[in-house]
Amino acid sequence: MSEASASPVFPDLDGASVLITGGGTGIGAALTGGFVRQGARVAFIDIAEEESRALADRLADAGKSAPLFIKADLTDLDAIQKAVAQAQDAHGPVRVLVNNAALDDRHELLDMDGDYWDANQAVNLRPVAFAAKAVAPGMIAEGGGTIVNFTSTSYMLNIGTMPAYTAAKAGIVGLTKGLAGRLGPDGIRVNAIAPGWVMTERQKRLWVTDEGLAAMMDRQCLKRALEPEDMVGPCLFLASGASSMITAQVLIADGGMM
DSSP states (O other): OOGGGOOOOOGGGTTOEEEEETTTSHHHHHHHHHHHHTTOEEEEEESOHHHHHHHHHHTTTTSSSOOEEEEOOTTOHHHHHHHHHHHHHHHSSOSEEEEOOOOOOOOOGGGOOHHHHHHHHHHHTHHHHHHHHHHHHHHHHHTOEEEEEEOOGGGGTTOOSOHHHHHHHHHHHHHHHHHHHHHGGGTEEEEEEEEOOBOOHHHHHHTOOHHHHHHHHHHBSSOSOBOGGGGHHHHHHHHSGGGTTOOSOEEEESSOBO
16 A cells, blocks of 8 residues: 555544535545545535546445535536535535635736636635535534635745636635634634645646656655645545644645745
8 A cells, every 4th residue: 555545544534424626536536535435425526527427436335335426517606505405415414525626727927817817716716615605504503514625835836827826726725714713613623735736637638747747856855746645644634533623724735845
């Protein structure tokens, strides 16, 4: 078993109702598998139907129950509300929400217009707030829950090729802290994970080069490329009672970038 796949067992996640956005591909698919293997009742939202149905089929016997795929466009606020209702109808009130969905398309500042900016925030930032809003009443009624938001180290690195995306990812940190302050009195913890450059199939297809990867390895303390499975353990930890007094925090998982 590789270090990346050696996730510990968190007993309180067994049977928990978990909802993951963008759970059909990339980091999200690894998270879906990780929670399924904990015995959780997992629903995941994605717009990529073929990949998501294939993932659900692969994981059908990996845990105590097969994950539920919900196709929805997260830029549609009504669709978010309906997807949360579908997940809760199937598995009960959501106890763990993982806001993972994102789209990190590169774009040029000097070519960017208002419509592009708004569309980018509608994918990368707005659903984080409205998915949290949708699950909050159920969590409050149940006496608590956990929300894990995925941000990114990209906004910390002065990357110039995706300003709208990095603004959204910085916004997720502020939103995480605001949600933690609002929902903490209701027993709901809200934290964020900031991955480094994770070698998803999308990244490898579009942007990874030997030179770029070598440059990243030079900056990482740990000399191994980050894989989607490397995000599973941190997410399970923040979702579980093992982190019971941790909230309003950002956990950086980037191999120790210097």
